[in-house]
Amino acid sequence: MQDAVKQYLTDLHDRITDAIESLDAEKFRRDPWRRPEGGGGESRILSEGSVFERAGVSFSHVCGASMPQSATQQRPEVAGAPFEAMGISLVFHPRNPFAPTTHANVRFLIATPRDGAPAWWFGGGFDLTPYYPFDEDVLHWHTTARAACLPFGAGVYEKYKDWCDRYFFLPHRNETRGVGGLFFDDLSEGGFDRSFALLRSVGDHFLSAYLPIIERRKDHGYGERERDFQLYRRGRYVEFNLVYDRGTLFGLQSRGRTESILMSLPPLVRWDYDWHPEPGSRETRLYSDFLRPRDFLTELRGR
Numbered sequence: 001m002q003d004a005v006k007q008y009l010t011d012l013h014d015r016i017t018d019a020i021e022s023l024d025a026e027k028f029r030r031d032p033w034r035r036p037e038g039g040g041g042e043s044r045i046l047s048e049g050s051v052f053e054r055a056g057v058s059f060s061h062v063c064g065a066s067m068p069q070s071a072t073q074q075r076p077e078v079a080g081a082p083f084e085a086m087g088i089s090l091v092f093h094p095r096n097p098f099a100p101t102t103h104a105n106v107r108f109l110i111a112t113p114r115d116g117a118p119a120w121w122f123g124g125g126f127d128l129t130p131y132y133p134f135d136e137d138v139l140h141w142h143t144t145a146r147a148a149c150l151p152f153g154a155g156v157y158e159k160y161k162d163w164c165d166r167y168f169f170l171p172h173r174n175e176t177r178g179v180g181g182l183f184f185d186d187l188s189e190g191g192f193d194r195s196f197a198l199l200r201s202v203g204d205h206f207l208s209a210y211l212p213i214i215e216r217r218k219d220h221g222y223g224e225r226e227r228d229f230q231l232y233r234r235g236r237y238v239e240f241n242l243v244y245d246r247g248t249l250f251g252l253q254s255r256g257r258t259e260s261i262l263m264s265l266p267p268l269v270r271w272d273y274d275w276h277p278e279p280g281s282r283e284t285r286l287y288s289d290f291l292r293p294r295d296f297l298t299e300l301r302g303r
Contacts, residue, residue: 001120001192002084005108006061008196009088012106012203013059016090017044019207020057023214024049028057033257038063039084043260047267049095051218056263057090060251067111068253075186078111078119085109085254087124088203089247091264092210097230098220100130100137100178101237102210103264105247106203120192122199123185125160126206127168128213129178129237131230132282133290137213138179139300144209145182146297148201152194160184165293170240175291177240181209185246229283234269241265 021027026049034040041060046052067083087107094101106124113119128141142161149157164183169176182202187195241248241264251261277283 001196002086002108002110005196005199006086008200008203009059009086009106009108012088013042013044013057016057016088016207019211020046020052020055020092023211023218024051024055026050026052028055031260033260035062035257037065037254041257041260043257043263045263051094051096051099051214052092053095054093054263054267055091057088058260058263059086059088060260061086062254064254068250075111075119075121077116078113081111081113081119083109083111085250089264092214093234093266094214094218096218096220097222097226098132098134099214099217100128100133101234101266102126102128104203104206106199107247108199120188121185122187122195124199124202125164125181125183126202126209127164127178127181127183128210129233130290131233131286132226133179133286134217135300137216138290138296140212141179141181141209142296144205148182148205149198151201152198156198157182162293168240170236170244173236173239175236175287176293177236179290179296180293228270229277231268231270232272232275233286234266235271238265238269 017028024046026046028044028046031043031045033043039062041058043056043058046055063084065082066080067078085107087105089105091103092101104126108122110118110120130137145161146157149160160182161180164180165176167183168178168180248261277287
């Protein structure tokens with residue numbers, strides 16, 4: 001099963017790389033790496049592009065003698081077991097404040113306890129973090145997310161959307177990181193074929209969810225005010241990734257390549273002390289209308 005998953009992930013790595021390079025004047029730097037404990041990967045980084053200030057998409061395939069603690073919270077039976085993990089992880093930070101940041105991840109893990117049967121599972125999803133949201137963009141994003149889930153039964157989109165809203169939440173700010181999308185983990189229900197098919201559907205729908213949005217917004221006019229707000233809101237992205245993100249914790253705890261793990265961080269960011277947006281401004285609308293769980297498909301249709 002590992003061979004089939006790896007073949008899909010490496011193909012997805014190439015497809016996403018090609019699509020982003022077709023939008024930007026810059027090309028990805030390809031950076032293969034190995035880790036002493038076993039395995040490696042290839043990080044692809046695009047910096048200071050015409051569209052993307054930073055874009056990173058990385059494939060990793062690592063193994064180790066003991067499953068990291070961050071991956072055993074829901075599966076204590078594999079604590080300390082030898083493991084193998086592979087996945088694609090990406091974060092795109094556009095230059096234009098009207099173009100949203102996005103993150104996606106699809107992954108497969110298998111652990112082999114010394115006194116038990118092997119345990120495997122999938123995880124992943126994608127989410128959107130706009131700074132100046134457009135209703136049509138958010139509606140398109142969630143419509144595509146729902147399409148990725150439709151072949152797998154009623155309620156699947158709703159389940160993974162709700163999981164995304166709960167996962168990408170900053171308790172110390174009492175706000176979601178963005179407008180959500182899909183998130184799932186510890187997926188093995190229904191057997192390998194169904195679980196792998198769901199992972200592929202999520203991975204295959206990412207570009208059709210994001211590309212129309214970035215193409216609409218990459219050339220939108222903006223000024224210093226919008227740029228400052230973008231850098232301020234990027235601070236929330238950093239806070240989540242360094243404090244709460246399970247993927248970041250897994251990478252660091254498994255002694256993965258630090259540069260590749262932290263490629264998700266934006267190149268520029270700012271924190272302003274006790275800042276609040278002006279009442280009635282576009283910045284205020286981000287907080288009031290979008291940084292909370294909503295049924296976007298129902299509420300934004302017909303506007």
